[in-house]
Amino acid sequence: xxxxxxxxxxxxxxxxxFFWEGVEQGKLLAQQCQECKAFRHPPRAMCPGCNSLQWDxxxxxxxxxxxxxxxxxxxxxxxxxxxxxxxxxxxxxxIRLLSNVIGISPDDLDNGQAVEVCYAPxxxxxxxxxxxxxxxxxxx
Ligand code: ZN
Numbered sequence: 231x232x233x234x235x236x237x238x239x240x241x242x243x244x245x246x247x248f249f250w251e252g253v254e255q256g257k258l259l260a261q262q263c264q265e266c267k268a269f270r271h272p273p274r275a276m277c278p279g280c281n282s283l284q285w286d287x288x289x290x291x292x293x294x295x296x297x298x299x300x301x302x303x304x305x306x307x308x309x310x311x312x313x314x315x316x317x318x319x320x321x322x323x324x325i326r327l328l329s330n331v332i333g334i335s336p337d338d339l340d341n342g343q344a345v346e347v348c349y350a351p352x353x354x355x356x357x358x359x360x361x362x363x364x365x366x367x368x369x370x
Contacts, residue, residue: 292347294321
């Protein structure tokens with residue numbers, strides 16, 4: 231086991247630039263529509279609910295629960311730790327993120343597991359949001 235990060239750096243686009251700038255400051259941000267106040271993720275130019283192009287980047291609590299997850303078995307995903315838990319995370323704000331869960335054995339992970347965001351370093355000195363288990367109702 232090495233401590234040198236091997237994860238690939240995030241791919242930043244004009245739509246996702248605010249998200250990754252937030253991550254660099256330790257913040258998990260999402261777009262919130264200025265018209266109907268709906269959160270949306272992944273980032274995109276237009277609100278799927280009301281077609282507004284006006285939005286704010288709003289900090290999220292980083293808390294949520296595992297909606298579903300899987301373990302890629304073959305082929306293994308290069309440059310990621312193994313076992314790699316790939317999970318859909320339902321955040322408190324009502325949006326769903328595709329991410330990884332760390333700090334728990336796949337044998338112990340169930341859907342509905344309470345999780346909170348943390349940040350995994352990448353090989354280029356960046357970071358990506360991942361999630362770790364928390365006891366339900368625990369204060370952090
Ligand atoms: Zn809207």
